[in-house]
Amino acid sequence: KLQFLYFIDNMEEEKQTWVQMVEKLLERVEKVKAFDEKVNVDLELATCKELEETVERLQNVLKTRKENVNAEKVAKQLRHVESQLNLNDKIEVSVSHLETYKGFLGRTVPNTPETVALKEQLEEKVETLIANHPNKMEPRSGDREDTTHTGAVIYVPVKRRRETAVMFFLNFFTGPLLITFLLFMFGYFFPYVFFTLLALYYAYVYHHNKTRPMYGEGSGISQAYREHVIYKHFRDYFPLRVAKMDSATDYTKNSNLFCIHPHGVQCVSVFGFLTKYCGAGFLFPGIQITAQTLPMNFWAPVMREHCIAVGCGNASAKSIKKALTWCKGASTALVVGGAKEAIHAAPHTNKIALENRVGFVKMALATGASLVPVYSFGENSLYDNLAADRPQIVRWQRRLQRMLTFAPLFVAGRGIFSYSGGLIPHRRPVTAIVGNPIPVKKTENPTREQITEIHQKYISDLKELFELHRDIYDPKCQDMQVI
Numbered sequence: 001k002l003q004f005l006y007f008i009d010n011m012e013e014e015k016q017t018w019v020q021m022v023e024k025l026l027e028r029v030e031k032v033k034a035f036d037e038k039v040n041v042d043l044e045l046a047t048c049k050e051l052e053e054t055v056e057r058l059q060n061v062l063k064t065r066k067e068n069v070n071a072e073k074v075a076k077q078l079r080h081v082e083s084q085l086n087l088n089d090k091i092e093v094s095v096s097h098l099e100t101y102k103g104f105l106g107r108t109v110p111n112t113p114e115t116v117a118l119k120e121q122l123e124e125k126v127e128t129l130i131a132n133h134p135n136k137m138e139p140r141s142g143d144r145e146d147t148t149h150t151g152a153v154i155y156v157p158v159k160r161r162r163e164t165a166v167m168f169f170l171n172f173f174t175g176p177l178l179i180t181f182l183l184f185m186f187g188y189f190f191p192y193v194f195f196t197l198l199a200l201y202y203a204y205v206y207h208h209n210k211t212r213p214m215y216g217e218g219s220g221i222s223q224a225y226r227e228h229v230i231y232k233h234f235r236d237y238f239p240l241r242v243a244k245m246d247s248a249t250d251y252t253k254n255s256n257l258f259c260i261h262p263h264g265v266q267c268v269s270v271f272g273f274l275t276k277y278c279g280a281g282f283l284f285p286g287i288q289i290t291a292q293t294l295p296m297n298f299w300a301p302v303m304r305e306h307c308i309a310v311g312c313g314n315a316s317a318k319s320i321k322k323a324l325t326w327c328k329g330a331s332t333a334l335v336v337g338g339a340k341e342a343i344h345a346a347p348h349t350n351k352i353a354l355e356n357r358v359g360f361v362k363m364a365l366a367t368g369a370s371l372v373p374v375y376s377f378g379e380n381s382l383y384d385n386l387a388a389d390r391p392q393i394v395r396w397q398r399r400l401q402r403m404l405t406f407a408p409l410f411v412a413g414r415g416i417f418s419y420s421g422g423l424i425p426h427r428r429p430v431t432a433i434v435g436n437p438i439p440v441k442k443t444e445n446p447t448r449e450q451i452t453e454i455h456q457k458y459i460s461d462l463k464e465l466f467e468l469h470r471d472i473y474d475p476k477c478q479d480m481q482v483i
Helices: 002-007 012-036 048-067 071-086 095-107 113-132 158-173 176-189 191-211 230-237 268-274 295-299 303-310 317-323 338-343 359-367 391-404 448-473
Strands: 240-244 256-261 288-292 330-335 370-377 430-434
Touching (some): 071 095, 095 448, 176 191, 191 295, 230 240, 230 268, 240 268, 256 359, 268 288, 268 430
Antiparallel strands (some): 370 430
């Protein structure tokens, strides 16, 4: 890479383009290395030399795993797993998450008597919970990442069909794609009625957006909708789970600005904070949590009503300040990376848009709210990014994002009756880990040094949160990259 950069040093006009191409090539090399780490040997056809080389590779990997043990880190990870299993009576652990914990325990090599004993206890507890789980006999979905299915089977449990139907509803009937299509069809067949109703509707929307209280009484937030059974099916579809980094942490001392990373394509982890089925009410008692989304969503029919009912604000400075101060325990969730982060979303990648984003720090300083880092493992694995290896498309997306605040994404998920080639997210476990709050003193006119200090502290805590839990929830993920 350095030799190539030296070669093109005098090609200023094309330098940036070539640098980006080199970066993409290096990423592909890393993918090839990751693929090479898999062992696939035909025991009947492989030669003796191939078998010997495979055994040597496995022995080297096992030796490295046993030698590179961080006792303190392993102890923290085991205690985290223990805390999640102990919460099973309050917040049921899904079979997928139990298998995740089982896999982590099988990979972990503790090196102290205490951690060895704790690991054995946890392995026994996980096996018991799996054996007694109400969904243990349910056929598993072929949409999991560790399967090779390409088409849906005929006999799919009604429960999974119901979950898929909910995802279809939330993706299309509350999304801009189908709404635009339905409006176009209605306008084509009933033009006069359509334009009359549309004019009346947007007159109401304009007035309502101007006069509606953002939060509290009269805001339109519906507790019944947030507790509706569709969000139970939504949770079980992936499944989705919200977990604390430290189960003993108290979040009720102050208002909290939950900063969620990464954005992914849809940021499904936000719903874990807004609805009751992921246990947010149990994990954060006495806290009134809302969320922030793009202002354009409050002008789209159906989507607007959905955002209001579930408890979303328009992500403006006024909305965030109000969300953090409208009542005791007022807190809000903000996806800091936004559209820039969504453009780079791809399975097992972790590009976090934080380098030049300090607005959320200013909001915390203006209100005195604590900053809470949240990392959502599995969020980027719900869709395949078709433009990830095409820098020209990414540059075009970035230009549109700067102009429109959002950009079209070229992604592929799954279909309703197939496991590939659709726009519904894949069934992959998503786990939002909530870090410890960072206290922020209320400051009316903060200096640049104060903002930078808190910003760097936040990035450091987010990286610590990521590194501590990556081995549990996404061992294949790449290192975090702040962009």
